[in-house]
Amino acid sequence: MKFNIFKSKTNKQTVAFYNIENLFDIYNDDFTRDDDYIPTSEKRWTVKRYKNKLRKIGYAISNIGRKETNSHPAIIGLAEVENEAVIKDLITSKHLKEYNYSFVHYDSQDERGIDVAFLYDSKKFEVTHSEIFTFTLTDEVGLPDYTRDILLVSGLFLDEKIHFIVNHWPSRRSGDVATEHKRITASNQVQSIINQLNTTYNNPKIVVMGDFNDDPFSNSIKQLVNNIGLFNPMDTLLSIDRGTTCHNFEWNLFDQIIITHNFFERKAKTLRFVKADIYDADFLKQYDGKYKGLPYRTYVGKSYKGGYSDHFPVYMILNKK
Secondary structure: OOOOOOHHHOOEEEEEEEEEEEEOOOOOOOOOOOOOOOOOOOOOOOHHHHHHHHHHHHHHHHHOOHHHHOOOOOEEEEEEEOOHHHHHHHHOOOOOOOOOEEEEEOOOOOOOOOEEEEEEEOOOEEEEEEEEEOOOOEOOOOOEOOOOOEEEEEEEEOOEEEEEEEEEOOOOOOOHHHHHHHHHHHHHHHHHHHHHHHHHOOOOEEEEEEEOOOOOOOHHHHHHHHHHOEEOOOOOOOEOOEOOEEEOOEEEOOEEEEEEHHHHOOOOOOEEEEEEEEOOOHHHEOOOOOOOOOEOOOEEOOEEOOOOOOOOOEEEEEEEO
16 A cells, blocks of 8 residues: 655644744834934945845745745744835735735834734634733833734634644843843733633643743743743753854743643644654855854845844644544
């Protein structure tokens, strides 16, 4: 008897998250700090460079999980998009335009003007509700410190109700310890969202994804997982020579997908967890020199490299039986 190896993959779906490193348009926004991303800046962010970025990010997205599913991802959470216009340009770019991607996006008060977004194949997912959650931070002198909102998208994923929480938590730019309280605040907000979902729904399936600027063993992530009772499949993926982003030649796994335990339940016609991984294909890596094997970036400082992002995407595979 012959088995069709492709047919076995038809019920598998990819859910991904990707920090796409400063997807800005080329126009100056008077209300945000986007001056580096205009044609006359030191970075010379031109139409050509913008279109190259769209093409490359689109190609990367289209291939996440393809090995396991023979298809493009059904769901993609994004970090570092400037506005609705760049998302529309992305989903209509060369490598994504043949798919049925729609999106959910809200403008946040982030000072740099970057937001999170949620892409979905409209043939596989139907949005039933979306909203954003802000959380209050203060800077060193007690003034408001605006950051990215947390995005909640609820909907029917192949007719099954699932809730997605998309994050881009405050950075470590001023130091890990000095900024930890900001990510703890973000973690507390996500816990509050999940508690609200647990009150509203019976045993809801929840996916928490994002660039958390913390590793799986960091306090902000551990308290989220332990307090709510979640499962973090990314726990074992960080190693001395593998992660999603690299600083001073040390790997971090800031990009993670965390799920509720009911993704393991053996119920008919439901989406079940299969695996999670880092999508670190060779084409996403610097191919030679001092930084060989690290993420192939768009810029290093002011120097244009023409790559993809300073982060690798992460993904999980779900199977519906």
